[in-house]
Amino acid sequence: MTFRNVILLFPAAVVAGAINSVAGGGSFFTFPALLFTGVPAIPANATSTVAVWPGSLASATAYRRRLPWRASVLVPLLVASVAGGLSGAGLLLHTPQETFLRVIPFLFLAATLLFAFGRRIFKFTALLEEAEHRPPLLLIGGVTLLQFFTSVYGGFFGGGMGILMLAFLTLLPLGDIHSMNAVKTVLATAVNGVAIVAFIVARVIYWPQGILMLAGAVLGGYGGARCAQRVNPAWIRAVVVFFGLAMSFIFLWRYR
DSSP states (O other): OOHHHHHHHHHHHHHHHHHHHHTSOTHHHHHHHHHHTTOOHHHHHHHHHHHHHHHHHHHHHHTGGGOOOOHHHHHHHHHHHHHHHHHHHHHHHTSOHHHHHHHHHHHHHHHHHHHHHHHHHHHHHHHHHHHOOOOHHHHHHHHHHHHHHHHHHHHHTOTTHHHHHHHHHTTSOOOSHHHHHHHHHHHHHHHHHHHHHHHHHHTOOOHHHHHHHHHHHHHHHHHHHHHGGGSOHHHHHHHHHHHHHHHHHHHHHHHO
């Protein structure tokens, strides 16, 4: 890892940590930075997950008092998250590097669109929840199945995963938005946590880059949390969407 790589990776991680503390989407910065410094695509994805995971864990800890402690709901969702996260990580590790490179532009574009229009998805599912009554067991089973497939995607790539989770969690009787955010954060932490275990076992993580970016993300997250009330999240989201679209087209041009 050269000094030139350091001066790209560390600021990218700081920005990612700050972005995550305000609006989410930090991996839109860490993953491309790793690719541009020569880290192969699959290790870059794994290393990016390591870099941003501690911030997710810290958020889950902060949300613990808002969790609706209902075992009939949380346990199936957590089991689906662990199983899906491991499945997605395994799928990534068995995907040829060239294939993953060709898929990257479309994954990035899909994640960017989810990030841009996630609130509309959230509002739509909230309206469905208000308009219809569903049997609790059938509802929990359906959402658990959705959580499994979302977790597979999260273990494989992960961009926009939290938005998908939040959209269908509105269908469950979890309480207010803060409780749903708490559940979403815990589930996302579980997905990325088990994926990291799989990446460690497979030895695909670039630890020097990962530790450097982890430190930058923690620093950015702390500073971002302190400044969050002074920044309009809409502006931050616009920056993330613009960057995501730009990276999508750059990757499409570079890896087509």
